[in-house]
Amino acid sequence: MRLLELAHAGRNIQLPLSIELDSTSSLVIEQLLRVLPNRRYVAKADWLGKTVLAKLFVGDKAKKHYARELQGVSLLAQQHISTPKLLAHHVNDEGGYLFFEYLENSQTLDYQWRHLASESMLRSTAQQNILQQALASIAILHLQGLWQEDLHLDNLLAKENCLYWIDGDGVSVEKPGNPLSKDKVTNNLAVFFAQLPPEIDTLLPEYIRYYQQYNTTVTLSVDELYKAIVSIRKWRVKNILKKIRRDCTLFSVRNTLNGFYGVVRQQEATLAPLLANPDQFIDKGRFIKGFGTTNVVDTVVNGLHIVLKRYNIKSFKHRLSRFWRPTRGWHSWQEGFRLMMLGIPTAKPLALIEERFQGMRGRAWLITEFLEGPDLLTHLKRYEQSEVPSVELEAIGILFDCLIAQRITHGDLKGTNLFWVNQQWVLIDLDAVKQHHNNRSYQRAYAKDRARFLRNWPKGSALYTQFGQYLPTVDQVIDHYYRLNGVKN
Template structure:
């Protein structure tokens, strides 16, 4: 039996609301008397998701009463809107169940001491999300059989949802659970009831949300997934409606993701101070903390890759993890004054790296950014990227022959994607393209830009194209192959 000294701390909803991103897990919650015959306390054992001051989701155990020892998934609503959100969650779960959509059943809902509500659902031991499984396949070949086998059931489940007159406002892969061969849809708070059949615009929006989770390189390989959707819902949205919804959804996802790269959220840890700004990929924050605290000292102890007036680049090992640190220097007082009011080149590269990653364009993962600041004024900046051990194309490709088959395919895919998204690089020399054995990684993103207007992009692409071709003699076989296979200059 646990002694008082061994018990997790007893908290209430007000304590959890004030705890922000780091509730004191494990913890205990006293349950209201109305729930007393079933259980007296909730013991939260493992946190799965935290929305600071709003919602806490985790694996828990009920203590006392009829449900003593029962493992549950506990969703704790602790903000001012807890009654509304918990009720909507409960009703959404009921609507899914009534429609025959697999979802973990609700076991109970109650008020919490200190304000707030708790909702319990069955805990699916050993379950993983569709997102967990997809991460292992996301960089593979579009339309690969194993990827289709993973994704098609989700599209079929969405078709079933729509056929029942229901929609879902948050259709990301993390809201699909896989357990013992069954796919479940979760997050009842996002479920909405509609007249049946569903309006075309609503169905197109949901379907676009799901498709937008995939890299753009999948656009030519969606037919089997759409067939799985139509097998469950004959009233599928038309091609025009789906196309419009997909454009809107992708634009929203891009804006949302890039805005997150500059603010504290579940993906990024951001610290804004008068003299310093730091943004770091949250999953890497603890490991990179020593580097971010003293970037210059760590660079001095690393392997110098480039020393220039405007930037210095070094490879640094952090607990055996190789990263590349690029420091953006201020070469003169005039240069420093010219940069004071503008976003740093480090910030621009940080943002563009995340843009490329969202589009599925290979580039070393941007891990962290540090900027010197004096209030709104900017100084030097340090950008930390994942290390890529590839060899640059100037060294790798032979001017006397066309690229090998793998490199040729990677070049076509890379430039077709950049061309489709109207992205120009701004310094497209061959040393900024690295062959890693499978993909061509794009680096040095200081001047990268996504153009809204076709005319602006056409001018920038002509410059990029000419800069790349200048790496090899105009009468060489490689030059001729690139000139034929690159998107044409407008």
């Protein structure tokens, strides 16, 4: 196959695949690492007997993307920033390619971070070490007048106590060899921190001090950085809520007048049998709950433990009332990604199917990850006559703070909708989740959330009293919202 043909190969490519580069050499793709159909393929490959990291650019904009990548890696090399060695590059009318040395036994910092994600950000030395490593590398990059536009932990590859910058496509320059300006530093660090859990915000002063140990040319403002972080988080939420509606790198989507099919692309092959016949899995799965409007089961699909929830249509009248509105399944699908982007723990949404007839909605099936842990009532039962341990109590405080900071209410905080997983409380059943846009609406809804949460125990009981004293009251919640957002009311 030639590069010109690769432009029409799509996502599902049979491997190994040989790409003819010229009359004397070829590239054998062994493993695809990232695919943007008709645009870019990133792969582990064999070239002249060497294992390389190959970036292949095809399609109408191949020359543009090739030039950006080449410019970025050249800037890194010119400023003596650690980056995998560029072995070969070429572009013509068929497309372009860059081959880099392949760093065996390396891991991105994002990979390391995700494997520590069960630990509390405020207590984990390992997670703080990862961020400190990243900030040191970012500071060095900024000292040379460079910045990575889409800055995140996946841009840094760790191998034998050395960090390498990858993805030259996003590398930009202000003045080569001269420290980056304060505004550029602030905005770039905001991009970085906005992709981390909000609970890290309390540690911003500490991380700024650590960054400035390596870059002493700027004096950063915590308030300015925090405002930039909040702005970028809002953009990230809007961006993901657009992506779940269309076919892209993250999601496989078919959205027509006769139905909606959306699945996290990495899980599409695993979930394929369920997606083809969800009702069969409803019938055979382990029953969790079921009544007129919903049926919920958990089951295992190709080794993946999931929860499947079907939203039913009870009657013709019910069908008419649901025709024009988004299904509750769609609402839960959307809100799941909103909460994840905001760092609020929830069961990961994996797929959604909606029945439609000429655009009018019917039943829906929502697939989420299965949570390995007890619910709130089960976990705290042993403490009914004593005090809740500080870890569980603080975790409830963190969860409520995350919700309050975004003016989000859950709508049904009964004990079976919170699970104790990896030392944190995780929300499920997002059918009634709402983000409020004014204080009056939010305060009313918060009052209901707080009251429903406390009703998990008898009034006057030890748990009712302890949580009632710990959580912000309805009168306090707006001041608490402003305080969490660094605003003086």
